[in-house]
Amino acid sequence: MRDLAVSRRALLGSFGALAGTSLLPRMAFASAAAEAKFPAVTRMLDGYVSSGKLPGMIAALGWGAGEAPLDIARGGLAKGEAPPLDMDSLFRIYSMTKPxxxxxxxxxxxxxxxxxxxxxxxxxxxxxxxxxxxxxxxxxxxxxxxxxxxxxxxxxxxxxxxxxxxxxxxxxxxxxxxxxxxxxxxxxxxxxxxxxxxxxxxxxxxxxxxxxxxxxxxxxxxxxxxxxxxxxxxxxxxxxxxPFDAFLAERVFGPCGMTSTWFRVPESEAGRLSTNYAAVGGMLLPVDPGKTSIYLDRPPYPFGGAGLVSSPRDYDRFQRMLLGFGTIDGRQVMSEAAVRQGTSNLLSVGADLSKAFIKGNGFGAGGSVGLGEDAGTYGWAGAAGTVGFVNFRVGLRAGCFTQYMPSDAYPVHKEFAQAVLADVTGKKAAA
Incomplete structure (x- = not known):
């Protein structure tokens, strides 16, 4: 993911028209305003959903640690007649569990x-x-x-x-x-x-x-x-x-206000869970329907590398906490020093990256870290098409959520980062 290396003041100035919307009830104009400010992201989502490549996608984007997220949503929880995606829809975030x-x-x-x-x-x-x-x-x-x-x-x-x-x-x-x-x-x-x-x-x-x-x-x-x-x-x-899951609930999810993040989705919330598909030969084959998902069962144990289901709103709250250097809504979840260290390059000197798909980047606490002119970016992606990152230089947080496997069937991870960069800088992102 390329760094969004432009001044935060200039970026926030371009969003001046939205400055007060975080204080208002969510209305249709807020979504329309988000689409106007993120045209490249909007085109990307439109392209995947209108073409039938994916049944639905939603992007959550925000500034700093205090502002409410803007969202751009297309499609539904599954193909055909299904509820539309929104910020409280549930997605298998797989390796986005790692950060x-x-x-x-x-x-x-x-x-x-x-x-x-x-x-x-x-x-x-x-x-x-x-x-x-x-x-x-x-x-x-x-x-x-x-x-x-x-x-x-x-x-x-x-x-x-x-x-x-x-x-x-x-x-x-x-x-x-x-x-x-x-x-x-x-x-x-x-x-x-x-x-x-x-x-x-x-x-x-x-x-x-x-x-x-x-x-x-x-x-x-x-x-x-x-x-x-x-x-x-x-x-x-x-x-x-x-227990690991209890530690996360008590120390991360509760303090961050993440009320829709679980290793096991409660039966009462099955109606919010998207269907996961296998993308094979241009077709989408349902492998885990939301209403009968394996994530409604208790897993053998909490998988710290790939086990969580979360919503765009919840994951945005985790990212808000990071951009707040450990604090969200006035509550300290972790120390500033811990956030700074965890989002820095923790790789040992001399580690061989020649076979790594993070080549050119560093790695922090469970996520990729930008280096050099790309410094300030931290995040990771999931096996079912989800991706999320923050950029400390400009105070940006971004997440994209959809459900298909394998993730490399479509270049969603790369294209989302490029679309965000294009929208924020007004320039075409480097390949």
Whole structure:
């Protein structure tokens, strides 16, 4: 995501006509005004929905920590006759869970209950003597002892050397799936690469089983997308003395006013949940209908890397808290120091990014971080087409929500960032 490197004063000046709308009841003109101020975003949403590529999309955009979000919505919760999307519609945000987990860990770092460079073996002794594949994604019996310990920093930044069933190939991927190390869910129907033959029953069991697997890379050496943020959920449990989901509810969701963010959607809220689709051969096939979704069931355990369902309004509140450097609506959720550190580049010096899809960026607490002229941007995207980021330089927060898999079936993540940049700067974004 490109940085929105223009002055905040100039940007806010261009939005002067909307200055008072956050104090008024939401009316149709507010949406029309949002579309007028974000024409590129509007065209993008129109293009996907009017063409039938996607049944619905909604963008939430806002300034600073205090102003209410503007929204642009097209389409509905599902194809055909379905309620229209709005700011309280529910979406599977998948990996957009990672920044939330990352910030939860930063709270504990700030409180000295964790240290960034603390070996996780201090809390989870089973990770004290890890083995590493001699050939990444090769044999799982040709191994050598790890030269370094996995640290909290490594888990936050995908440099722990851990694997991921959606990334790895060969025997290590098969071993992860067979062992139930698939921390996520997509459908009640079996889907290739998504089903775990032996679902694990708790974060503690997940951590114990994961510790028996060889690492793919030496800790700290390579950026490789992994289950690190899921394992971090167990670290948070041990460090805080509370179940991971309870910690998030008490320390993040409650204080932020996020009333529609869950690992399990209450039955009473099923009518707000969008349908998730598989985009295959130009067609959309429903894999998880909202009213019968797998997210209405209790998950085996809270997946800190990809488990949350949230609404555009709720995720915007999380982003407002970040732009407020830990404060929202006068309530301090986390310290300014913790936010600044968590949204900074936490990668270890010398980490190999040559195979990383964040090449050119840094990585903070569960999210990508802009560097150089792109400094100030922090955020991440999800496997079902959602994406969200903040830019501290200009005080902007932005989120786009839709539901289709795989996310690379359409370039929504890239196009949304480019459209926001075009609207904010008045210039065509770089490819």
């Amino acid at each position: 939330i987990t990352g910030m939860a860990a930063m709270m504990l770092v700030d409180e000295s209950k964790l240290r960034l460079d603390q070996p996780i073996a201090d809390l989870l002794p089973a990770f004290g003597k890890m083995m590493v594949q001699v050939t990444p994604d090769g044999s799982i019996t040709d191994l050598r002892p790890a030269k370094a310990q996995i640290t909290v920093r490594h888990l936050l930044t995908h440099t722990a050397g851990l694997g991921y069933s959606i990334i790895q190939k060969g025997p290590i991927r098969d071993a992860y799936i067979k062992a139930g190390l698939v921390p996520g869910q997509a459908s009640r129907m079996p889907l290739p690469g998504m089903d775990a033959p032996k679902p694990l029953k708790s974060l503690a069991e997940f951590a114990d089983v994961l510790a028996t697997m060889p690492l793919v890379y030496e800790p700290g050496s390579v950026w490789s997308y992994s289950v690190g943020l899921d394992l971090l959920g167990r670290v948070i449990e041990v460090a805080s003395g509370k």
